[in-house]
Amino acid sequence: MSVGNTAAPAPLANMGEPIRRSESVAKVTGRLVYAADAPGQSPLQAYFLTSAIARGRVLSIDAAPAEALDGVVKVYTHLNAPRRIATPYTQKGGYASDTNMPLTGPEIHHDGQIIAMVIAETYEIARDASHRIVTRYDATTPAATIDSPGVDILHPDALAEKEKKAGDFAAALAAAPVKVEGVYSTPAQHQNAIELYSTTASWSAGELTIHEPSQFVVELANGAAAMMGIDPSKVHVVNPYMGGAFGGKGFMTQRTALVAGAARELARPVRNVVTRDQGFTLATYRSETKHHVRLAADHDGRLLAYGHESWEMQSRHDDYPLAGFGVTTAMYGKPAILTRVNLVKADRQTSGFMRAPVEMPYMYPLESAMDELAFALDMDPIELRRVNDIRESPIDGARFTSRSLMRCYDEAAASFGWSKRDPTPGSMREGDWLIGYGCATAGYPTHMAPATARVTLSADGSARVEVAGHDSGQGTYTALGQVAARELGIDPERVHVAMGDSRLPAAPASSNSLATASIGSAVKLAIDKLRSRFGNALPDDRDRSAAFARLGVSEIGDLGEFLPPGTNPEVLGMLRKGQVPFANQARGDESKNGKPLMFAFGAEFVEVRIHRLTREIRVPRMTGAFAAGRIVNPRTARSQLMGGMIWGMSSALLEATEIDEKRGRYVNDSLGEYLMAVNADVPRVDVIMVPEEDPEVNPLGVKGIGELGIVGTAAAVANAVHHATGKRIRDLPIVMDKLLA
Amino acid sequence: MNECAVDRRTVIATGAVLAASLSLGSAPAGARASMDTRTTPLTRDITLSVNGTDHAIRVDTRMTLLDALRDKLGLTGSKKGCDQGQCGACTIHVEGERHLACLTLTVAVEGLHITTVEGLAEGESLHPMQQAFIDHDAFQCGYCTSGQIMSAIACVREGHAGSDEDIREYMSGNLCRCAAYPNIVAAVNQAKNEMERG
Ligand code: FES
Ligand code: FES
Numbered sequence: 001m002s003v004g005n006t007a008a009p010a011p012l013a014n015m016g017e018p019i020r021r022s023e024s025v026a027k028v029t030g031r032l033v034y035a036a037d038a039p040g041q042s043p044l045q046a047y048f049l050t051s052a053i054a055r056g057r058v059l060s061i062d063a064a065p066a067e068a069l070d071g072v073v074k075v076y077t078h079l080n081a082p083r084r085i086a087t088p089y090t091q092k093g094g095y096a097s098d099t100n101m102p103l104t105g106p107e108i109h110h111d112g113q114i115i116a117m118v119i120a121e122t123y124e125i126a127r128d129a130s131h132r133i134v135t136r137y138d139a140t141t142p143a144a145t146i147d148s149p150g151v152d153i154l155h156p157d158a159l160a161e162k163e164k165k166a167g168d169f170a171a172a173l174a175a176a177p178v179k180v181e182g183v184y185s186t187p188a189q190h191q192n193a194i195e196l197y198s199t200t201a202s203w204s205a206g207e208l209t210i211h212e213p214s215q216f217v218v219e220l221a222n223g224a225a226a227m228m229g230i231d232p233s234k235v236h237v238v239n240p241y242m243g244g245a246f247g248g249k250g251f252m253t254q255r256t257a258l259v260a261g262a263a264r265e266l267a268r269p270v271r272n273v274v275t276r277d278q279g280f281t282l283a284t285y286r287s288e289t290k291h292h293v294r295l296a297a298d299h300d301g302r303l304l305a306y307g308h309e310s311w312e313m314q315s316r317h318d319d320y321p322l323a324g325f326g327v328t329t330a331m332y333g334k335p336a337i338l339t340r341v342n343l344v345k346a347d348r349q350t351s352g353f354m355r356a357p358v359e360m361p362y363m364y365p366l367e368s369a370m371d372e373l374a375f376a377l378d379m380d381p382i383e384l385r386r387v388n389d390i391r392e393s394p395i396d397g398a399r400f401t402s403r404s405l406m407r408c409y410d411e412a413a414a415s416f417g418w419s420k421r422d423p424t425p426g427s428m429r430e431g432d433w434l435i436g437y438g439c440a441t442a443g444y445p446t447h448m449a450p451a452t453a454r455v456t457l458s459a460d461g462s463a464r465v466e467v468a469g470h471d472s473g474q475g476t477y478t479a480l481g482q483v484a485a486r487e488l489g490i491d492p493e494r495v496h497v498a499m500g501d502s503r504l505p506a507a508p509a510s511s512n513s514l515a516t517a518s519i520g521s522a523v524k525l526a527i528d529k530l531r532s533r534f535g536n537a538l539p540d541d542r543d544r545s546a547a548f549a550r551l552g553v554s555e556i557g558d559l560g561e562f563l564p565p566g567t568n569p570e571v572l573g574m575l576r577k578g579q580v581p582f583a584n585q586a587r588g589d590e591s592k593n594g595k596p597l598m599f600a601f602g603a604e605f606v607e608v609r610i611h612r613l614t615r616e617i618r619v620p621r622m623t624g625a626f627a628a629g630r631i632v633n634p635r636t637a638r639s640q641l642m643g644g645m646i647w648g649m650s651s652a653l654l655e656a657t658e659i660d661e662k663r664g665r666y667v668n669d670s671l672g673e674y675l676m677a678v679n680a681d682v683p684r685v686d687v688i689m690v691p692e693e694d695p696e697v698n699p700l701g702v703k704g705i706g707e708l709g710i711v712g713t714a715a716a717v718a719n720a721v722h723h724a725t726g727k728r729i730r731d732l733p734i735v736m737d738k739l740l741a
Numbered sequence: 742m743n744e745c746a747v748d749r750r751t752v753i754a755t756g757a758v759l760a761a762s763l764s765l766g767s768a769p770a771g772a773r774a775s776m777d778t779r780t781t782p783l784t785r786d787i788t789l790s791v792n793g794t795d796h797a798i799r800v801d802t803r804m805t806l807l808d809a810l811r812d813k814l815g816l817t818g819s820k821k822g823c824d825q826g827q828c829g830a831c832t833i834h835v836e837g838e839r840h841l842a843c844l845t846l847t848v849a850v851e852g853l854h855i856t857t858v859e860g861l862a863e864g865e866s867l868h869p870m871q872q873a874f875i876d877h878d879a880f881q882c883g884y885c886t887s888g889q890i891m892s893a894i895a896c897v898r899e900g901h902a903g904s905d906e907d908i909r910e911y912m913s914g915n916l917c918r919c920a921a922y923p924n925i926v927a928a929v930n931q932a933k934n935e936m937e938r939g
Binding site: 005021027030034069077122123128192275276514635636638640650677678680 | 780782824882939
């Protein structure tokens with residue numbers, strides 16, 4: 001490791017060592033096996049044909065020209081689809097991320113729905129054949145955007161608990177001397193991990209093996225079993241490494257059972273690699289949201305009223321509500337609060353996780369409005385946050401287990417050089433470039449899920465950690481190895497971690513930034529059990545062989561079962577069935593029954609440069625400071641926070657899935673047209689990790705960092721754009737034409 | 742309500758006919774191209790030279806080099822991130838220059854020397870660029886990494902690694918959704934010095 005390597009920050013208080021990822025060499029030599037790389041028994045290739053309309057019916061579908069090709073094994077349509085059993089939506093006790101089950105009838109519910117699946121000996125033949133299928137549609141005009149005629153706007157009672165309220169909002173607003181109000185929007189976005197979605201299914205003696213990138217292998221195994229009508233013990237999901245996920249590989253999609261069903265019928269392994277454009281409609285995504293935000297304060301900046309009404313795009317058939325008020329109301333002051341969420345039901349696929357699914361779209365409008373309020377008060381935006389920094393929830397007085405927001409602001413501001421900012425918009429220039437500085441808060445709740453893990457210690461001083469967890473690039477293998485090594489008192493190199501296999505001890509979905517905290521806690525509990533077998537002190541190098549000899553074994557293993565505080569033991573049973581205990585979760589943003597709030601915080605600073613004439617926008621540098629409890633590995637943590645900040649910048653300036661309003665179809669469904677940050681967009685990112693100790697959150701004192709970095713960045717960019725130009729762009733992404741308008 | 746019949750080949754073919762005729766100033770009404778009526782794939786027996794080894798294979802003439810490497814030769818280090826030349830995950834070297842394997846037909850590179858990420862290390866000793874990617878944590882998930890490393894080596898050889906700005910520009914054809922970009926620049930800087938000394 002070279003000296004002064006910024007990728008490996010020296011650990012500060014309460015941080016582990018910045019060791020390299022355990023799979024590093026395999027990753028740079030191309031030897032790491034991802035799902036679609038798994039050497040198969042020359043699988044048949046499946047290629048989907050997807051609908052060219054967003055709503056209507058298939059009148060007729062003529063597969064004969066496709067079937068006429070040599071090498072085509074079968075063409076499945078709704079007339080002859082492989083047999084599957086429907087499973088309910090994940091939030092209703094089932095396993096489907098989208099319950100619209102393709103090839104069950106002629107109806108089309110959204111753009112790019114699967115209408116046929118060609119199975120052929122080779123990929124080239126399958127693709128060619130799919131293009132020869134002739135489909136006649138009866139197309140109906142879809143309602144596809146929030147403002148389209150024909151959408152249904154719902155306000156479900158079930159969400160009442162998420163609609164936070166405090167005091168008399170109307171009266172507080174009316175009486176307040178300083179007010180701001182705005183309508184903000186965030187666009188549809190797609191996760192677009194570089195690894196494509198894929199499924200490889202093979203059957204042997206009634207047992208199904210699936211290679212598929214999945215952030216929840218236990219769910220995928222149970223879900224596939226339910227849809228195939230077999231016992232879950234007969235399904236084996238293998239997926240040790242993922243090429244990025246970002247939420248897109250969360251819950252099971254309808255593709256898995258289609259491919260597995262074909263493999264069963266044809267008695268041959270079948271592989272499907274979803275094309276990039278098909279991936280836009282054959283998985284969940286981040287749907288668009290709209291927000292009406294009102295903030296009011298006294299002349300010193302103390303918040304008096306906070307009102308927030310939102311509209312979230314949904315499919316017709318499933319609800320994936322965000323209702324992020326638990327997060328926004330945990331940020332500031334003690335205002336009167338009124339919030340409301342509306343679900344907009346339209347002819348679209350079901351939305352789902354995408355990095356900071358709740359926090360990104362809800363913190364963007366709040367943090368923009370805070371900047372507008374600071375401007376209206378003629379106050380420094382950092383000082384506005386300081387005046388409103390809190391120790392307890394304005395909703396119910398719940399305390400925070402820890403909260404280092406202002407330390408993050410102070411460290412980031414000093415490093416960024418905020419004091420050089422002239423607050424007057426448009427006042428800072430260099431040549432033809434207008435310079436803007438902006439900042440915003442990042443906040444991410446510390447969620448936890450039940451988890452189990454087995455740790456086995458050998459007489460030779462090596463150890464094994466086994467858990468059905470996942471690594472899509474976060475560094476989970478490395479972090480869990482470090483957690484185990486620390487507890488066992490051995491070198492991390494001596495710990496082997498096995499994950500990504502549904503037959504290992506059950507672990508929760510790799511989502512909500514909870515993997516290290518939850519699985520790590522299970523690892524710690526397993527080691528606590530091991531320790532008790534050795535009279536409460538693990539043997540060290542000198543007495544290890546003697547200790548094992550006394551026990552008469554060469555290795556010894558124990559299962560750790562982590563039950564998040566406030567949950568009941570039933571959740572472990574649900575975990576083993578691959579279900580999320582939605583009604584009984586340990587959420588950091590929920591404080592009922594006297595539970596404290598648990599959050600990681602950060603402060604993000606951005607410099608933008610905007611060309612005086614063309615309004616081209618560049619971001620030469622970003623600085624973020626984050627406090628998230630114990631940092632297990634500063635190297636992988638920094639990479640995650642940095643990646644998150646770049647995501648936020650990309651989200652602010654580039655990313656939007658554009659929809660043809662009339663036809664309800666995505667128009668930029670490729671990596672060439674769906675813009676996301678490239679290397680040239682990202683000159684400099686400084687990540688500061690602020691030491692923080694929070695022994696209360698979980699046995700490890702770890703908060704999640706995988707999503708924290710993205711949360712405030714988009715608002716920081718928007719605020720910097722305002723500082724540079726005096727223009728407030730409330731609809732993301734911020735592009736040149738909006739600045740020229 | 743409106744009825745429409747669509748197959749993608751007709752759309753593509755019709756589009757081409759329309760474009761051609763528009764340039765002549767007249768669009769034929771109801772142009773519909775004739776269907777490709779062949780039902781048996783065209784194959785060819787070729788020899789591919791990859792990482793210094795010759796492989797005799799039979800390929801569908803439509804097969805991309807990326808699919809041939811992955812499915813015929815089992816060299817799965819090169820990744821498919823788009824299959825459309827838009828992400829760089831499939832970057833390989835042909836005669837030492839960087840190319841996108843997903844945009845290269847296998848039959849077009851017969852007799853040329855192909856290098857993939859699997860061909861960089863000598864035994865257990867890594868190429869300086871591979872080592873630099875590890876040292877600087879220039880990846881998270883690793884899915885773009887083979888392509889990044891192949892591009893990075895070419896970038897240095899092309900003389901496009903002179904400054905951070907150049908590196909960023911000439912590495913921008915390789916998307917990294919994990920956004921390891923600043924670390925990639927640091928890695929290229931480290932390896933550049935060693936490659937130049939080397
Ligand atoms: S797979 Fe070749 S450029 Fe994306
Ligand atoms: S490391 Fe994940 S895409 Fe680059």
